[in-house]
Amino acid sequence: MSEYLTTTRFSAGVWMFGRFLDRYATDGYGPAVSMIEAIRIAASVGGIESLDLNYPFWDDDATTAEVQRVLGETGIRTLAITPEIYTREFRAGAFTNPSPKLRSRAIDVIARATEVAFELGADYMKIWPGQDGFDYPLQADPRRLWELSVEGIKKIAESSPEMPFAIEYKPKEPRTHMFFSDAARTLLAIEDIGLDNVGVLLDFGHSLYAGESPAAAADLCLSRGRLIDIDLNDNFRGWDDDMTVGSVHFMETLEFLLTLKRAGWDKPWKLDQFPFREDPVDAARSSIRMLSSMLRLLDRIDLDALAAARESQDALAAQKLAHDILFGGVEGSQW
Numbered sequence: 001m002s003e004y005l006t007t008t009r010f011s012a013g014v015w016m017f018g019r020f021l022d023r024y025a026t027d028g029y030g031p032a033v034s035m036i037e038a039i040r041i042a043a044s045v046g047g048i049e050s051l052d053l054n055y056p057f058w059d060d061d062a063t064t065a066e067v068q069r070v071l072g073e074t075g076i077r078t079l080a081i082t083p084e085i086y087t088r089e090f091r092a093g094a095f096t097n098p099s100p101k102l103r104s105r106a107i108d109v110i111a112r113a114t115e116v117a118f119e120l121g122a123d124y125m126k127i128w129p130g131q132d133g134f135d136y137p138l139q140a141d142p143r144r145l146w147e148l149s150v151e152g153i154k155k156i157a158e159s160s161p162e163m164p165f166a167i168e169y170k171p172k173e174p175r176t177h178m179f180f181s182d183a184a185r186t187l188l189a190i191e192d193i194g195l196d197n198v199g200v201l202l203d204f205g206h207s208l209y210a211g212e213s214p215a216a217a218a219d220l221c222l223s224r225g226r227l228i229d230i231d232l233n234d235n236f237r238g239w240d241d242d243m244t245v246g247s248v249h250f251m252e253t254l255e256f257l258l259t260l261k262r263a264g265w266d267k268p269w270k271l272d273q274f275p276f277r278e279d280p281v282d283a284a285r286s287s288i289r290m291l292s293s294m295l296r297l298l299d300r301i302d303l304d305a306l307a308a309a310r311e312s313q314d315a316l317a318a319q320k321l322a323h324d325i326l327f328g329g330v331e332g333s334q335w
């Protein structure tokens, strides 16, 4: 195994090793992959220590015991469980579904998934209410959606106080307007929920997509003690492209990593990607290579000079410090 893989710890969403579908390739971008196979593929990357697993395990193609066995064989840990509250049954929403029956069904799905999370020793439950929100003007009363979301999450988090629940926000897709759309709104709802075991999962790409500075959004969540985990990827800001880390927004990724490093981030660096046309193992390795290089590079940044540049809000002095670590050793460069 090459040395870069051992420099730090990495985790991933298991879906990046599964099969991708969209509204065009309705036959999938590749053959069907079972949860068991996906875990084995993740293990073949070489640097992934833990996984975020969807539950039920993709159309129930594996039992918890089978998943536990393959995790044991591969030495991979369960990082998180993501209950599937965004599939067909919940197309009109999970917590905010207009049907009280389906709202309580979503709570049941999460409760069952939480039991599995305890069984597998997961660090947290990831809540992605992908179908909660609205599509059309006039469709929904925003205050009612707020009430239902706060109430629903309160219910699940209250019933398992020892388990952290991380809400992943995203501005849109599949809804044109998702309820948990950005960091500030999610933190405000968390304040209303009023429980210690609820926090944020900040997906770097979702934050870009939401028009945020991911570093500033992370800092806001950190300042309130609510940052449970992060997802790393990249996109062109107009869509959740889920590309390899640092491929588009190199400098903002550097800033994001610096923010977390300085806050003493000690969790594995988590990948969330959709390599539609790339080999997922290569895509994961590309991100791991990029991340370990960036993290090492950041060890060299002059933090005192950066603090001084920031105190005077000197944009070009701050940029120069990044340029120094990036190009300082480039022969023949102006640095």
Ligand code: FE
Residues within 6 Å of the ligand: 168, 203, 231, 272
């Ligand atoms: Fe994500």
Ligand code: FE
Residues within 6 Å of the ligand: 170, 203, 205, 206, 240, 242
């Ligand atoms: Fe996403």
